[in-house]
Amino acid sequence: MSNRDDREMNKDDSSDGRGGFQRDRRGGGGGGRRGPYRRKVCKFCTQNVVADYKNPDFLRRYVTERGKILPSRITGTCAKHQRALTTEIKRARVLAYLPFDRK
Template sequence: MTFIRKPAGQAKPQKYSTDAYGRPAGKFRRNGPIRKKVCRFCADKVEIDYKNLSLLHTFVTEKGKILSGRMTGTCAKHQRELDTAIKRARMIALLPFTVN
């Protein structure tokens, strides 16, 4: 059995750099580069309050766990304030500790 090699054509010019396996180098998704998440408290100048339950519910999972700053995009300063506000709301029974 003999193998016939195809003649090598010219390579297409690439729009981005690739790694050793031909995949796009850096942080890419299928639709383009990954956008950096922006802290919504810094951008909108929103104040974190333990009585604002609609705001606090967006940073808590269905099971009652506090979402990390990497998932929500909040900066370290506001993540600490958010953590304190959620714990304070739990202590006075505005938010549940866990959901059964």
């Protein structure tokens, strides 16, 4: 048997001969519509909670492990309270209630 015969016998349908495997030769992205989702409501508006720099345990919910302030699209806070929350987190950092980063 020659090398050519070996290659033809061992040829797999999922291989296109270029070294990689192709699932489907047709292109196209498969996106589609996203399902319905529930709108997050602002905790500060509904429960009349006030962000305070002296309460670091409460503020830690709005900060990542690396110390970044979470955006309002993730936390669900409205723009007004997101600004107030950011100010209080920065104030707590300066006064050493919260770390600037957690390593």
